Amino acid sequence: MYRYDDFDQTFVAERAQQFRGQVARRLSGDLTEEQFKPLRLQNGLYLQLHAYMLRVAIPYGVLNSLQLRQLAMIARKWDRGYGHFTTRQNIQFNWTKLDDAPDILDALAAVDMHAIQTSGNCIRNVTADPYAGVAIDEIEDPRVWAEVLRQWSTIHPEFTFLPRKFKIAISGAAEDRAAVLFHDIGLKIVKGAKGTTGFRVYVGGGQGRTPYVAQEIAAFVPRDEILSYIEAVMRVYNLHGRRDNIYKARIKILVNALGIDKFRSQVEAEWSKLDKAAINLPAAERERIAAHFMPKPLKPRALKDPEVEALRKSDAAFDRWLRTNVLPHRTPGYAIVNISFKEPGKVPGDATAEQMEAVADLAEQFGHDEIRVTYQQNLVLPTVAFADLDKVYSALVVARLATANTELITDIIACPGLDYCNLANARSIGIAQEIARRFADQEKSEAIGPLRLNISGCINACGHHHAGNIGILGVDKKGTEHYQITLGGSPKDDAAIGDIIGPSFTAEDVPGAVETIVATYLRLRRDAAETFVTAYRRIGKAPFREALYGAANPHRRASTEGEPSNV
Amino acid sequence: MPSVVTANHLRSGAVVYLARDGRWVEALDCADAVETPSELKALEALAHAAVERNEVTAVYAFDVRLDDGHPNPVSVRERIRAARSPSI
Known part of the structure; x- marks a missing residue:
């Protein structure tokens, strides 16, 4: 993995020291909350429902044991003994104190970690395939480029105050395991002519209030030109992205307002004007970074033990x-x-x-x-x-970590929801727990086969409900928690946004509704090899709607589809 | 509907509620629920003074029902905050 050099270490240590001064000035009253809030957010410190929450960056999800032990120490010393791994490959501590935040940042800096760019309208932690460097279908290790982008984007002066937050994901393998198509910029490493490698670039994907699957903007950008190409995309977004309306400020809105062709031509015009040589990474620097990710010299061993x-x-x-x-x-x-x-x-x-x-x-x-x-x-x-x-x-x-459920129905993605989050409309965790209990029989869940079930407690979609094969969105309906179910979403190469299946359910009724959906799938699938999402695409909504709402008057029930989340 | 004024303690981030005498208390039961706009205005003035003194942040009022004189939040959100822990 990448190891900080003196420059990185000094920068992170100084940044922690700077935040210590900012906290002291806030506590003494030299800074108002209005002045302090953007500073604490730039260091990953949010004020949530019960306490301050510190979101710590885990660049492209890579940790070593020293770092994980330090996170455990932080959980024990400054939190309530636990942390929460997030859907952006980060970790959050939910019960921190402002008083302690500078000490926590020092403890992170001691192991080459920080909380920079885990909040704010900047380029956030770059995410990547968790199997990078070891996957059998890998073309090239995406961590090299994730690290290049980390270094390039860290406090980049031009991209520190974007119209809105900006998320980049990279996959270097045949299979997309990084939900690339649901990012502001998605990068897939591909082979080009004469053995070269480069990037297929996607833009304008995202979830939230207005979900979009990213569109291809470039079929192939040579790898050594990717920084200037991304810089051109960022510049067009920074110039034309909407700053007047927070709900329309993400790049996905701009891309879809202009259309991908017009957006592409603007990016290409910008790219042609850039001093590419000054922006692109020199080959020697790429090689220096790549050396950190060289495969370990593993001696092949017996396939069976x-x-x-x-x-x-x-x-x-x-x-x-x-x-x-x-x-x-x-x-x-x-x-x-x-x-x-x-x-x-x-x-x-x-x-x-x-x-x-x-x-x-x-x-x-x-x-x-x-x-x-x-x-x-x-x-x-x-x-x-x-x-x-x-x-x-x-x-x-x-350690109670041996549940056999990877990619199965109980491997539920769930945001913290209303139990922790200031933005949430409804609880996610309790719903996830009850659904997981209903499918706790591992033989049963394995027989159901691969099935992504994702839950978000509000339309911001941190729980990736749009991309779930079964998605559950918590909404506030006249003061009570209701849950809207979507079917058919996918975060993978067949990326799709789930379809709203019908009127929402109460918290008590959601687990039963999921059981009905799964029973319908099991009844109608061709065979055990036909996954939930494949079967859904073949048979459509109708049988699921009928199973959930009855056949008596489905048209009447359908009239409430698409209800806004605030009703 | 009666309301209670709440905030987060600046240093700890802990949920706190305002009593009529200007003290910030951690138990909702020890807070004062007020029923008239003028009473609420008086509580909010106390709260904003505490913001100025850098004791608390994120001040707002929320609706409660009084059960035998005890304030109970109307919204799920405030019930979870008042419990001082997630509902799981």
Whole structure:
């Protein structure tokens, strides 16, 4: 992974020191809240429902064990013993005090971490494929470019006060595991002519109040020209993005107002005027950064291990976990291990200090000191020898992190919702817990097959409900929490925004509605190989609507579709 | 409908409520619910003075029902805040 040099370390330490001074001035009254708020937000500190929340950046979701242990220490010393992994591969601490924030930033800086650009109208933490560097379908490691973009965008003076926040995701593999098409800029590394690599660039994707799947703006930008190309996109957005209306300020609104062709021609005109040589990354600097991500020299090992095979035969739960949570690694004899933070009944994405330490121990002992955070709010050990899988599993069982549900219905993405968040209209966590309990039988959830179920507590869509195969959106209906269900969304290469299926449900009725939807799918799917989203696209809304609302008068019920979230 | 004035403690971020004597209390039960616009105005004046003194931030009033004299928030949001913990 990338290691800070003296410049990076000095910058982060000085930034923490600067924030210490700003906090002192706020507490003494030299700064008003109005003056202080943008400063604290630039350091990831929000005021939420119960307390200050500190959002810590985890660049492209990459951590080592030292950093994860430090996060555990922070959780224990300055929070209530836990943190929450977010849908942007970051971690949030929900119970911090303003008094303690400077000390926390110092503790982060000590392990090359910070909370910069986790808030505000700037380029946020760049996200990437959590299997980067180890996936069998990888073309090129996206972490190199995520790190380049991190360095380029950090306090970039031109892009610190954009019309609105700006999110970039990168995938370097055949399969999109970074929800690239739901980002302001999505980058897919692709092969070009004569063995070159470059980027297919997408723009204008996003969720929130007005969801859009990103559109292709460039089929191929040579990799060494990507910085100037992105700078051209940012400049067009910075100039023409709307600053008069927060709901229309994201780049997706601009792209769709102009149309992709007009937006593209404006970007190309801007690109042609830029001093590309001054912006693009020199090859030597790319190589310096890439050297941090060179594959580990792994010796291929046996594809099967007698002890693992024996346990597999004697322990059905281990066998299931291998099937659902463990994936092939590009080096024979190794595996990618998904660690589920979605035990039914628990809060999706919440990790206790002890659990963080347990994962840090495993990474150190069996995982080459590498940990990844996924946007599905789980962790990954990207490189584990096949022969160590039984030992890793046993330790995960003890830490209550061995639920076999990766990509299954109980692997629910859920935002903090009204239990923590100042913006939420409804609770997400309780709904996620109850749905997960209903599908807690792992044999049953495995039989259902891959199914993304995502829950957001408000239209801002931090819980990615638009991209869920089943999406649930909390709305406030005359003072009570209601939940609107969407079907057919997908965050992957077949990216789609879910369709609203009908009138909303009360909190009590949502889990039953999900059971009805799943039962309808199981009844109508061609066979077990036809996934939920494939079946939905084949059979459409009608059978689900009928199962949920009855056939008596579906047209009357349909008239309330699309109800705004504030009714 | 009666209202209570709330804020977050500046240093800790903790949810606090205003009593008629200007004290900020952590238990909603110890806050004062007021029923008339002039009473609310008086509480808000106290609250804004506390903002000026850098004791609290994010001041606002919210609706409550009085059950045997005890204020109970009308909205789910304020019930969760008053519980001082998530509802899970």
